[in-house]
Amino acid sequence: MFGLKKVSMIMCAGALAFSLGACSSGEKASSGSTGTGYPSKALTVVAPSGAGGGWDLTARSFVKVLSETKLVDQPLTVENKPGGGGAVFMAEYATQDVQNNERLFVNSPPVIINNLKKEGNSPYGYKNTTPLAQLTKDYGAIVVKEDSKYKDLQSLLEDVKKNPGKLTFAGGSAPGSMDHLISILPAYADGVDPTKLKYVSYDGGGEAITALLGNNADVIGTDVSSVKEFLKAGKVRVLATTASERLQGELKDLPTAKEQGIDAEFTIWRGVFGPEKMSDEAYKYWEKTIKNLVESEEWIKEVETQGWEMEYKNGEDFKAFLGEQEKQVQTLLKAVGMSK
Numbered sequence: 005m006f007g008l009k010k011v012s013m014i015m016c017a018g019a020l021a022f023s024l025g026a027c028s029s030g031e032k033a034s035s036g037s038t039g040t041g042y043p044s045k046a047l048t049v050v051a052p053s054g055a056g057g058g059w060d061l062t063a064r065s066f067v068k069v070l071s072e073t074k075l076v077d078q079p080l081t082v083e084n085k086p087g088g089g090g091a092v093f094m095a096e097y098a099t100q101d102v103q104n105n106e107r108l109f110v111n112s113p114p115v116i117i118n119n120l121k122k123e124g125n126s127p128y129g130y131k132n133t134t135p136l137a138q139l140t141k142d143y144g145a146i147v148v149k150e151d152s153k154y155k156d157l158q159s160l161l162e163d164v165k166k167n168p169g170k171l172t173f174a175g176g177s178a179p180g181s182m183d184h185l186i187s188i189l190p191a192y193a194d195g196v197d198p199t200k201l202k203y204v205s206y207d208g209g210g211e212a213i214t215a216l217l218g219n220n221a222d223v224i225g226t227d228v229s230s231v232k233e234f235l236k237a238g239k240v241r242v243l244a245t246t247a248s249e250r251l252q253g254e255l256k257d258l259p260t261a262k263e264q265g266i267d268a269e270f271t272i273w274r275g276v277f278g279p280e281k282m283s284d285e286a287y288k289y290w291e292k293t294i295k296n297l298v299e300s301e302e303w304i305k306e307v308e309t310q311g312w313e314m315e316y317k318n319g320e321d322f323k324a325f326l327g328e329q330e331k332q333v334q335t336l337l338k339a340v341g342m343s344k
Contacts, residue, residue, distance in 0.1 A: 042105060042285045046079040049276075050109035052093035054086045062139065062274045063110045065310060069303045075293050089181065091118045091126035098128035101279050105286035108136070112274045113182050116330050121180040121337050122344040130326050133277040134287060137294040138317035138325065140307060142272040144186035144246035145228045146261070149216060150239055157244040157264045160223065161194050168200035174221035176209035176230075180342040183212065185333065186270060187225025188340060190244060190261050193268040198340045216240070227272050228255065229311055246270040251313070271329070273315070275322055291319055 051063040060082070067080045085093040090111060101107050111130075119129030146157060154160045164171060168191070175183025184205065188198035204221060206212040209230045215221040217239060228251070234240045236254075244261040245251065246269050251258060261268040278290065297303050298316040307314045317325060337343035 042283070042289050043076070043078045045106055046081065047076065048081050048083050048107045050083045050085050050093060050097070050107065052085050052087075052090035052109060052111065055084055058112065058274065059090075059110050060084060061310060065306050066110065066139065066276065066297075069297060069300065069306050070293070073297065073300050073302050075296055075300075088124065088126070089118060089177070090114050091124065091128075094118070094126055094128040094132070098132035098280065103281045103283075104279050105282055108276055108278050108290075109133075110139075110274060110276055112272060113329065113333070115277075116326065116333050117181060117185070117337075120330070120334055120344060121342050123180055123342060124178065125344050130277070130323075130330075132280050134280060134282040134319070135322045135326060136276045136278050136287070136290045136319050137298075138273050138275040138315060138322045139294075139298065140274045140312040141315040142227045142229050142274075142313065143251070144189065144270050144272060145226055145231055145258075146187070146190060146243045146245075147213075147216065147224045147226060147231055147240050148222065148243060149219075150241050152222070152241060154223075154243060155241075156259070157190060157261055157266060160243055161191060161196070161266070164191050164196055164201070165194070168196055169202050171222040172202050172204055172220070173223045173225060174204045174206060174212045174215050175225045176206050176212040178205045179203060180337060180340065181205075182272070183209070183225045184340075185225075185336045186227075186246065187223070189225075189246065189270060189336065190266050190268045192336065192339055193261070193266050198336075213240070228258070232311060244268075270332070273325075274312075275317075287319065294318075 049063045049067050051060040053059045063082045067082050070076045071080055087093065097109065115130050118126040148154050173187040175187050177183040184203050187203055188201055191201060192198045206215055209226050212224045212226060213234060216224045228245055231240055231242065235242065242258045244264060245258050247260050248262060248269050250256055250260060334343060
């Protein structure tokens with residue numbers, strides 16, 4: 005991890021005979037109980053955003069394939085709950101749905117970032133949930149216009165070192181949020197005081213790219229998947245990704261920061277979560293069902309269609325990974341003076 009500790013910053017249907025009603029206050033239910041079995045009613049997967057974004061697409065793909073493969077025999081719906089970059093929904097979920105096994109949600113690094121940053125802080129984070137699985141991964145990208153004088157990351161960092169505030173970095177999220185952290189990560193890893201960098205936030209990655217193409221920004225920090233079409237069109241150049249090694253397929257020519265001597269790795273995962281006090285029965289059900297999902301031909305095809313990169317982690321591995329990324333985010337937020 006960017007000079008501190010490397011972090012590669014992502015349950016079928018046989019329900020156990022068990023009653024959800026046995027799950028009492030603060031206790032996970034015993035798998036030896038008897039009852040109707042989980043799930044016994046309709047299920048909801050929440051995208052804590054409006055329609056069309058990464059969380060929404062992930063939730064809809066997740067629900068679509070679960071239904072198509074009949075891995076879940078109860079009705080599944082997607083619910084959009086926008087506000088505060090996911091913070092509004094988290095406040096509701098962590099307080100009102102603590103034991104609601106029928107309501108899951110999808111998220112990504114903001115569930116960590118929102119809980120740790122000073123401005124726009126959320127008192128709730130992934131520790132107020134039950135991590136069920138990482139589904140996919142993406143990586144950060146440092147991007148310039150195709151006709152920029154910067155051909156590689158080192159040439160950019162040389163100018164940043166000389167005059168950190170000269171260049172305008174931009175992203176599609178507020179200061180202290182994910183695009184900001186991706187923007188400053190390489191410079192920070194190279195010894196530059198990130199508080200001296202000029203960062204301008206836009207309302208979404210699309211607007212940030214528009215600013216770059218319109219010469220209102222010199223560099224943007226975003227995710228690789230957001231710039232794929234602009235790369236194909238020859239409009240932008242990716243100076244570096246935050247992957248640990250080069251990506252495959254049509255992105256194989258994109259250099260990593262690591263191979264250019266800058267230890268700046270960050271994984272933009274997308275995963276599924278349940279309530280903090282989810283029953284053992286529900287947890288085991290999803291552990292088995294999601295594993296079958298990610299191994300299905302339908303899911304593999306869906307991930308390819310969406311242009312994502314699949315990386316599955318089960319609940320325990322996902323939880324451990326989140327703990328490691330939390331340390332990285334905390335360090336970056338402290339570096340920019342935005343840690344709570």
